[in-house]
Amino acid sequence: MLTGGVSSVEGAGGGGLAPWAMITGYGSQGQVGANAHATVVDLPDYQFRSGGIALGVQDRLELSYARQTFDTGPTGARLGLGEGFTFRQDVLGAKLRVFGDAVYDQDRWTPQVAIGAQWKSNNQPGVIAAIGGRDHEGVDYYVAATKILLDQSVLLNGTVRATRANQGGLLGFGGDRNDDYSLQFEGSAGVLLTKRLLVGAEYRTKPDNLGFAREDDWFDLFAAYAVNKNLSITAAYADLGDIATFEDQRGLYLSIQAGF
Amino acid sequence: MRPIFALSLAAVLILPLPAAAQPTPWAHPGEEAIDPYAVDDANAGAAPMAEDAVFEALGGVQGVSRIIDDLVDRSVRDPRLEEIFKPTDLARLRRTLKEQVCFILGGPCAYSGRDMAAAHKDLGITTAEFNALVENLQGAMDDAGVPFRAQNRLLARLAPMKGDVVER
Ligand code: HEM
Numbered sequence: 001m002l003t004g005g006v007s008s009v010e011g012a013g014g015g016g017l018a019p020w021a022m023i024t025g026y027g028s029q030g031q032v033g034a035n036a037h038a039t040v041v042d043l044p045d046y047q048f049r050s051g052g053i054a055l056g057v058q059d060r061l062e063l064s065y066a067r068q069t070f071d072t073g074p075t076g077a078r079l080g081l082g083e084g085f086t087f088r089q090d091v092l093g094a095k096l097r098v099f100g101d102a103v104y105d106q107d108r109w110t111p112q113v114a115i116g117a118q119w120k121s122n123n124q125p126g127v128i129a130a131i132g133g134r135d136h137e138g139v140d141y142y143v144a145a146t147k148i149l150l151d152q153s154v155l156l157n158g159t160v161r162a163t164r165a166n167q168g169g170l171l172g173f174g175g176d177r178n179d180d181y182s183l184q185f186e187g188s189a190g191v192l193l194t195k196r197l198l199v200g201a202e203y204r205t206k207p208d209n210l211g212f213a214r215e216d217d218w219f220d221l222f223a224a225y226a227v228n229k230n231l232s233i234t235a236a237y238a239d240l241g242d243i244a245t246f247e248d249q250r251g252l253y254l255s256i257q258a259g260f
Numbered sequence: 261m262r263p264i265f266a267l268s269l270a271a272v273l274i275l276p277l278p279a280a281a282q283p284t285p286w287a288h289p290g291e292e293a294i295d296p297y298a299v300d301d302a303n304a305g306a307a308p309m310a311e312d313a314v315f316e317a318l319g320g321v322q323g324v325s326r327i328i329d330d331l332v333d334r335s336v337r338d339p340r341l342e343e344i345f346k347p348t349d350l351a352r353l354r355r356t357l358k359e360q361v362c363f364i365l366g367g368p369c370a371y372s373g374r375d376m377a378a379a380h381k382d383l384g385i386t387t388a389e390f391n392a393l394v395e396n397l398q399g400a401m402d403d404a405g406v407p408f409r410a411q412n413r414l415l416a417r418l419a420p421m422k423g424d425v426v427e428r
Contacts, residue, residue, distance in 0.1 A: 150415055
């Protein structure tokens with residue numbers, strides 16, 4: 001049931017932090033699948049929220065939209081932004097399956113491969129400019145390869161992303177230290193324990209474009225549970241490292257996803 | 261009676277019989293007549309496993325037989341699949357499916373059915389129907405107490421057959 005993955009924080013079907021090559025929904029050939037997700041990551045000094053929808057067409061094309069909210073809460077005052085200051089970002093995504101089938105191609109090693117793009121637009125151009133960011137809009141491009149090794153009950157994903165985004169775009173795109181695209185890697189590995197339960201880990205490298213604060217890689221340990229065919233819940237321990245000078249942002253990631 | 265003599269005697273006795281009553285390698289008594297084809301284990305569509313761990317996890321020949329009977333029972337009354345199985349010779353389907361799974365799991369069986377492309381030609385099976393059948397198999401294995409990992413090892417052998425089974 002979980003072989004199609006859940007919804008990532010950027011809206012695309014995948015793990016929690018990285019898009020996978022799978023096309024969202026039960027959209028097998030000739031069918032359209034859709035799902036909606038709501039995610040909260042509760043960090044020591046911030047709260048991150050994401051909500052969105054994704055549409056899968058004929059197991060070939062996936063279109064997604066997510067609205068991300070990065071709530072600085074009381075930390076906003078200490079950053080000089082004001083208490084409860086919030087960054088919002090809209091992410092429009094498109095993903096195309098190029099070849100392979102992660103689930104059925106069990107007689108060969110080749111993974112399912114998809115290419116994708118994410119158009120991101122942040123609502124705080126002023127703050128982003130003030131911290132050294134170059135743009136409040138940007139596009140990420142990625143290639144994702146996913147393989148389910150059914151013989152081992154294992155799922156593997158590797159994604160390479162070309163991006164200028166700072167903290168996924170929540171702190172804008174490009175910066176005083178580096179303004180170019182860089183290639184980043186996102187890896188996920190999971191074990192299917194039952195038809196309903198997938199547990200695993202994810203790692204996502206990130207650029208470090210801004211001079212005012214160091215940016216760290218992201219890491220999580222997750223458990224995704226399918227309540228039924230239409231509903232799944234993901235809980236994770238997420239380590240998002242330092243964010244805007246506040247160190248060690250580790251916390252609970254909770255996501256609920258409904259598919260149609 | 262020496263074997264050679266017994267064989268030739270059998271040949272003399274059987275040959276003059278009408279075609280329908282003849283036991284053939286491709287159809288057994290009690291099943292509907294079917295056009296002849298070359299019987300070959302390769303028709304099973306997957307090589308047999310080297311070790312018998314999964315075969316044992318399914319309960320050997322008896323276990324496989326029960327699981328396949330349950331799979332067929334579930335599928336003929338599954339609203340998603342019942343139409344497709346209405347014209348099917350279920351006696352033959354049960355027998356060949358049991359042979360096929362037993363063979364693939366490395367059990368003491370030969371497969372005498374048709375290859376997957378020939379068996380499913382013109383049935384117009386969809387991906388959703390393929391998945392429904394797999395779900396029924398998982399349900400039958402669950403009820404038989406087959407561990408999830410062993411189930412997946414069998415499914416790994418069956419999954420690539422989708423290309424030959426699904427037409428739409
Ligand atoms: C990996 C999956 C499958 C396997 C291993 C499999 C195996 C078989 C076997 C061994 C036969 C008998 C071959 C023979 O008569 O010589 C058969 C026939 C048949 N199968 Fe499947 N099958 C699969 C998927 C499906 C699906 C998804 C459906 C429909 C939803 C289906 C419907 C049928 C029907 C209707 C027949 C009888 C065809 C006829 O008598 O002309 N099969 N299958």
